[in-house]
């Protein structure tokens with residue numbers, strides 16, 4: 001808890017000198033009114049001896065991710081957040097009197113009889129009186145919205161409250177003009193598609209994997225009922241007309257609206273994409289995404305330019321005619337992996353979970369690097385350590401930067417080596433690991449595989465690549481062949497999913 005000083009707590013001015021003087025307490029600070037500033041006028045000589053009386057005041061605690069941290073380290077916060085939501089309280093009903101009964105005398109004219117008929121009260125089908133109710137409190141709904149990308153904004157604002165229901169607006173007497181209190185509007189909170197909603201440290205609530213998916217996370221409080229207040233001698237008679245007759249003072253609690261619910265929720269974003277691009281930093285993943293989609297990721301000649309997954313939409317294959325649209329796909333460029341990423345090195349293992357919802361992996365390897373084969377194995381090993389199921393997934397390998405002479409020279413040998421690096425028998429799509437499986441704890445056996453056998457499997461025991469292509473995404477060499485391979489891979493995945 002932070003402390004602020006207030007002019008009724010004793011402190012010597014000397015101790016508040018220089019840097020020790022909190023900015024919020026300086027006389028020009030907005031915490032002081034002009035009137036207070038006058039009292040705080042301290043000259044340099046008097047400063048030595050002045051005694052200032054202050055008292056402690058609570059101020060709001062600053063959350064772990066303040067604005068500055070969010071700007072500097074968005075990759076730590078974009079995909080996970082804890083928020084609190086509160087549905088609206090129900091509006092209150094009212095305690096009402098029956099209007100004073102007009103004794104019908106022979107003297108009363110026709111007009112009066114008419115007006116008496118007009119003020120008839122609302123009645124139920126069985127003739128009982130219907131009394132107005134307080135409005136229902138606003139519900140809170142979380143829904144998947146395509147226009148949202150990340151969960152960063154929830155770090156800036158992490159509390160959401162729906163409005164309360166309206167009270168019954170009554171002057172104390174039952175009239176036919178009385179209406180129910182208005183219902184509080186539903187608070188709808190948009191989140192990116194692919195967001196998983198859980199209770200904080202608890203129950204799974206929903207996986208909002210498709211646009212428009214939604215979940216009611218907090219139900220608004222019910223509105224209070226209204227009660228009729230009657231002298232005891234008339235109570236029995238009126239009870240035949242309405243069940244809402246107040247019997248004693250304790251009934252008044254029924255008039256109060258129910259409070260809304262407050263829940264803490266954990267939102268976890270899992271990127272939804274058909275294709276996941278993986279590789280070491282600087283392999284050219286972002287350049288590839290920019291070359292084949294309209295995405296505009298940051299590209300630079302230094303590692304970890306990509307801090308958060310970038311998504312791009314790959315157009316359908318025009319040669320397929322009417323089937324063009326069915327061959328559209330979403331590509332996700334994930335931040336570069338390095339050796340030890342599963343242990344938190346580099347940008348850590350945070351991004352690996354975003355492969356969970358991909359169908360096809362594209363390994364991007366810098367063919368001009370010192371040891372491309374070793375780079376390729378490093379990435380495979382990291383994937384295996386995080387979740388062995390990822391290695392069961394169909395994949396293609398893109399040997400990038402073949403515009404550079406050193407890459408061009410070793411291309412044929414590399415293609416051969418990588419094409420053979422894997423287990424032919426395991427390469428049957430039908431037997432490959434289940435897609436959309438849960439993330440696994442490092443080193444734990446996968447659910448898609450049998451009896452923990454995968455724990456012992458080496459990377460070369462997993463399926464072979466569907467294809468290996470040489471490209472230069474920068475110079476647009478071999479890009480069409482690569483797209484063909486990606487589309488063929490996706491077709492195979494979809495076909496095997498249908499079976």
Ligand SMILES: Nc1nc2c(ncn2[C@@H]2O[C@H](COP(=O)(O)OP(=O)(O)OP(=O)(O)O)[C@@H](O)[C@H]2O)c(=O)[nH]1
Nearest residue numbers: 281282283284285286287304305306336472473474
């Ligand atoms: N010569 C050549 N350079 C390339 C090619 N593709 C990418 N590059 C360069 O390689 C560098 C890294 O490219 P990026 O696309 O940022 O690599 P990345 O894999 O996304 O890197 P991270 O963001 O660190 O994961 C950039 O300077 C690119 O211009 C290529 O085909 N040929």
